[in-house]
Amino acid sequence: MTAFLLYPFIIVAGCLQALGNSMNAQLRGKVVNPWLAATVSFMPIVFVFATLFFTMPTPLPTLDSLGKMPWYAPLGGVAGAVAVFGGLAFIDKVGAGPFNGLTLTANIITSLAMDAFGLFGLQASGFKPLPWLGGLLMAVGVIFIARTGAKKEDGDETSTTGKLLYPFIIVAGMLMAIGVVWNAQLRGALANPWLAATVSFVPVVFVFAFIFLLRPTPLPTRDDLKGVRWWMPLAGITGAVAVFAGLLFVDKVGAGAFNGLLITANLLTSVALDHFGWLGMKQVRAKPARLLGAGVMVAGIVLISVF
Template identity: 75%
Template sequence: MTAVLLYPFIIVAGLLQALGNSMNAQLRARLVNPWLTATVSFLPIVFVFTALFFLMPTPLPTLATLGQMPWYAPLGGIAGAVAVFGGLAFVDKVGAGPFNGLTITGNIITSLALDAFGLFGLPGSGFKLVPWIGGLLMVGGVVLIARTSGNEGGKDEGLAGKLLYPFILVAGALQALGVVWNAQLHHALVNPWLAATVSFLPVVFVFAMMLFVRPSPLPDRDGVAKVRWWMPLAGIAGAVAVFGGLLFVDKVGAGAFNGLLITANLLTSIALDHFGLLDMKTVKAGPERLGGAAVMVVGIVLISIF
């Protein structure tokens, strides 16, 4: 299967990731505690992938493949979860626009560097000007979209919010690294369902431990009653993107994979906001948002083709 034939699957994964982000935001609003929200969101993922592994337990890794597994490979899920938790914890402090803009910028730059230098087992393509121009266009498109997302209530986040910017950039970089590390884990464990289970299991453990350490605040009865049936499925929707990276990133490259994923994610997010779906606040898609989306599409075309 050629890399281009995988693009539709990656686009669908990006669409589901956007749905998962919006569902997580609604779940956090009801459950209040970010550690509880993350645990509830990620726990069904482990259950689903473990069940699939028991249904399809072959192939299994060999001692040779396990011996070649780098130490960082099982940390791919945790690396990717940093951005998810950052959204739960920081988006109300810096605003949805700046948060998404910073994480995506960190993700795109890191992805292009991974491809250029052939890091973490990826085939190195060397520095190519056109994909980097595409990356800059994508960042520009994100900025245009982020300008219209603004901050909650239209307030400036102040100095305290701006001090979080470096951490949010790092979260975006870790998101890109997590995709590649998961691909390495798949190579070592062979079975994709086993690899996904191993990737997500430490994430649930970490979030559950943090909930045990910091159990407050907790939701009240009214908040729990407002949790709709689809909200706890946020993690599963987002996990499709992680599973896609586990399978496809070494075939299409980190830049193309993450670029397609992000573009599909943001285009879906614009549609969700425009129509007010999944209980999201309605934000009409004006010229800046549509222009930013068009610029991003041009950017991902340059990354994917060249």
């Protein structure tokens, strides 16, 4: 199967990731405690992937493949969850626009660098000007969309204290990209994709549940829980489709193309969710500036994917 035939599946994964983000926001509002919300969101993922593994337990890894597995491979889920933690901890301090702009731009640049230098087992493609130009266009498009959305959502300009958090947010964006590649390494070592997905998510649930036990307040009231819709706890499963796609496809299409397609589909879906006010989101009409940012992103991913 050629890489281009995989692109539609990656685009669908990016769309579902955006839906998962919006569903998580609704869950966070009803459950009140962010660590409890994250635990509730991630636990069904482990249950689903573990069930699929017990249903389809073969192939299994060999001692040889386990011996060759890099030490960092099982930490792919944790690396990706750093961005979730960043959102929980920092987004109210720096604003949604700057946070998303910084994390996604760092993700794109890191992905291109991993492809160019062949990091973490990827095949080195060397420096190619057009994909990097595409990455620059995508970064501009991301910032355009984030900043135009931030004016409505965040109101005031980011404070100096918030700007001091930018390096940590950039690292979170880099780890998002690296986590995808580490998950692909885990998939190669464990052979069974369902087992790999389970191993990737178990540490994430453990970390969030542990933090919730350390910081159990505030807790939701009975009225809060009455507002939880049946689909809210499924947010993690919706977003996990992107992680599973990474397990299967990133070594076939490259980190740059995979993350670029995923981010583009994610942001375009997010623009649509805002524009129409779906899933309980506050309606924010897509003005020409946001549509221009989306168009620039599409041009960027074309350069990354084709060249």
